[in-house]
Amino acid sequence: MGMIEVEDFKKSFGSKQVHKGVSFYVKTGECLGLIGGSGAGKSVILRSLIGLERPDSGKIVIDGTEVTALKERELVEVRKKVAYVFQGGALFDSMTVFENLAYPLREHTQLSETEIRRKILHQLEEFGLGGNENLLPASLSGGMQKRVGLARAMMMSPEVVLYDEPTAGLDPYNTKKIQEHILDLKRRGVTSILVTHDMPTAFAVCDKLAILLNGRIEAQGTMEQLEKDSKGLIAKFINGEAA
């Protein structure tokens, strides 16, 4: 049924159990907003979805493939269609912006260098980064690095996108741009999970919200459902009373 299904996900680090059985699903073409306090384990869930991390127990299924049963080599196919937008950009600092964007294309496609060049320059314009292709990541601002990371993740036209706080640290103009970008992808049928602390963005782009609290999804549903019957959790979260 769902494009992404997570079932009874459990994970501990040392003696600290971060996830005590997390379950949720996202339907094809939907955007799920995953919210929760800092350290709640949102990034770990996203990382596990593409097999960067392994749960101690539980099951993750993406588009019918059980990710948790795959070996590292077999995960390549999943990673080609599921893009992970890193919280900090995670750019290759020894490569220029251009080479960062070219990386997935050179790796997974047969495109000619001319085509790659054309695609990348177009992509950079799209993300308001035109003219920066020959710079090294270190000479970009934090917000720009983030956008380059986002642009790189989008190069392979993924079917599923996992955003890890894509708008944190961005100015209102670029936040708006990112929102539009996510909505645009949604119109094209891309499934996504948006981890964020930025509630206006969550409200603007998400179809559903899931609240991760104390190692479990405490509440999930559409905005209207949550407003009605989640013990006011959303309101608490927004007002900074729950984390």
Place this chain on the structure above:
Amino acid sequence: MSVFAAPLGAFLFESLNILGGMGILSGRILKDLFIGRFYLRLVVEQIYVIGMKSLPLILITATSIGMVMSLQFGLGLEKFGGKMYVPKLVTATILREMGPVFTSLMLAARVGAGIASEIGSMVVTQQIDAIRALGTSPIKKIVIPRVLACLVTLPLLVGVTNFVATVGGLLIGATELNIDANFYYLKVLSTAGISDYVSGIGKSLFFAIFISIPACYYGLNVKNGTKEVGSATTKAVVVASILILVGDFFLSKLFWVVERWV
């Protein structure tokens, strides 16, 4: 007794842990070497970074090593009238021991530290994760090019050391020790047998592994932020140096035995 037993036990456990980790890493390297894509361009790039950029260091240190050995042997043997053995002694020592061991130690310091800190920083800044997330393998992209580059460059650099150190020895022999340069030269040629080269180069292949595997292992296992990059680097160099020096004894022994067979 127990005062020593506890730290000793912990030490043994830690050593086994590390050896196991390096063993697993080596296994993955071997597997990935033969399955899927091979990035020749990255290997060449690393050969340049590791080899060419180490050349100045090797040239300077090897020359002075050759000169010092010639001088010390010369001064020591002069008393017994054995100055004429200097060329033979210096050459044999360089080819069999000083060349491979010394070059490897220099590379452990320069290259091993470089690899460990580079990979460690990539872990901390999530670049290793990014390589995986983009559907590629850090073993193929980062580890294998460095290991192979070490395997290619170290024997070549040992060759350079052998040559330069011998020239350094000859220079001192001819000037300070008043040994006829021509005589020295002929002695070098007659001393250096094929087995010396085989033993020296053979050892350096092992040393290349001793340098690159711990460096990659410690780099990849950095977990808790930038602070750990420093200690990973130190450990990589220490472990590589120990493996080189201890391994040298056993490898020397091994090559003697092999030589006697053939």
